[in-house]
Amino acid sequence: MESDNWIVQNLNSALSTWNDKLTEIWTLLTQSPENFKGGAIWGVMVNVNDALKAIGYGLLVLFFAVGIVKTCSSYTDIKKPEHVVKAFIRFALAQGAVMYGMELLTAVFSIVQGMVSTIMSNSGMAQGVTELPVEIVEKIESVGMLESIPLWIVTLLGSLLITVLSFIMVLTVYGRMFKLYMYTAIAPIPISSFAGDTTQSVGKNFIRSYTGVCLEGAIIALACIIFSAFAASPPALGDQSLSAVTIVWNYVGELVFNLLVLVGAVKASDRIVKEIMGL
Template sequence: MSDNWVVQNLENALDTWNEKLSEIWGLLTQSPQDFKGGGIWEVIVNINSAVQAIGYALLVLFFVIGMVKTCSSFVEVKKPEHALKLFVRFAIAKGLVTWGMELMLAMFDIVQGIISTIMNSAGLGANSDTTLPDEMVTAIEECGFFESIPLWAVTLIGSLFITVLSFILILTVYGRFFKIYMFTALAPIPFSTFAGEPTQNVGRSFVKSYCGVLLEGAVIILACIIFSLYASSPPQVDTSAAAVTMVWKYVGELVFNMLVLVGTVKMSDRIIHEMMGM
């Protein structure tokens, strides 16, 4: 590493960015059971089991409400075709409440397969590190004290943006895990709404939203792949310009692309909702 303070500051910011981006690649290929050693998942499983009792009670309630609203009289319930329809609906809802977690994990595995396919098709197993070009490092090191003063200001602003964006990026990915845990913990309640025809839309919306959260990982990994390809061919450095101009243009373009990446990741849920017509 260079002894120049300006270079060190920029390199430290880029190291933070590369570290968070590498962590994202690891997180997106990790299952909820393994996240943070699996301790969180054990608590979620216990909560899901406790909420199942509430789900069974609501299952009966929604079934009765649905039967009352869809049947004009008790005689209609005695019809074989209607009775069979009600029985199948109740059995499906009961199965969803009982084995909902297994179903959600199966859906997670499917999406993880999609993410792995995207990564393998791109030919990338990890992101390409973003580094300062050697020409820029040389130009900065050749600057005198007074020439370095404006470089300090540019460096501080650029480093601050890069560091903040890196933490926003990783927090978004952590937030996806939080949503997966919350969906899994409370799943028996929305699944119980499938027992009644008037309330089944709640369960459908829950399933769509959960699929949207899972597919956010595919959008995030695509955005990271695009940025990694960009990082492998960084912006051109104008060696004929002054050092401060060179750094300003380079850092500005780099921060702009980082903003695009972070913005895409932050809007991944909206992108998925538009794709699924939700």
């Protein structure tokens, strides 16, 4: 609701910042790394990935040799056909994984992104917009000059908390995107460990961790959907006979609490995914 009152404008400005950041999060959750910021960052990561493939091939041979030494106790074991065939099949598969690692990671992301899109489209919740209730605006506008001083302090603190929480939340989502880029760039190194029977756990952990980072998007989307359900029922305004300061304080306090719950859920998305996947 538009108002000439500077206290109302202060609260509306904070809520506008929050809504903008929430919209940005929804956009980030539906955007692939290839299209993020016009694809310039993705191009750099692809170049780094290609450069590290040479090192990955070198480590591939090293891990293969280490695996042969660890699994074959004698030269006789090496001459057994089953050992030779198994070792070279593992080497060929690991080489293919290093060569097409980018495609493998992109496929994993696409699968998880499909899950995120399904969650968002079938939740039945539209992107919620948090607005200042008309009752709050009327209460604030009815306050005199002297009574507006404590009200100004309450709204200033509330606006500051809302703005800080909005930036913390969007930074967490940006952090997920950065982790996706880092995993993509460094992929040839851990994937090369698949060449050795004793080192393959490194590659498995890498794939699981990357999948976990992708799944963080699903957890964040669910958190935002749950918050939208909360936002559909605005915070209780309390007894209208109370003073404007008390009513506004109750409203801001409940709103900040709901935002804290959402920010906490978003920041805990990595821990939730680790618990789900047993990482």
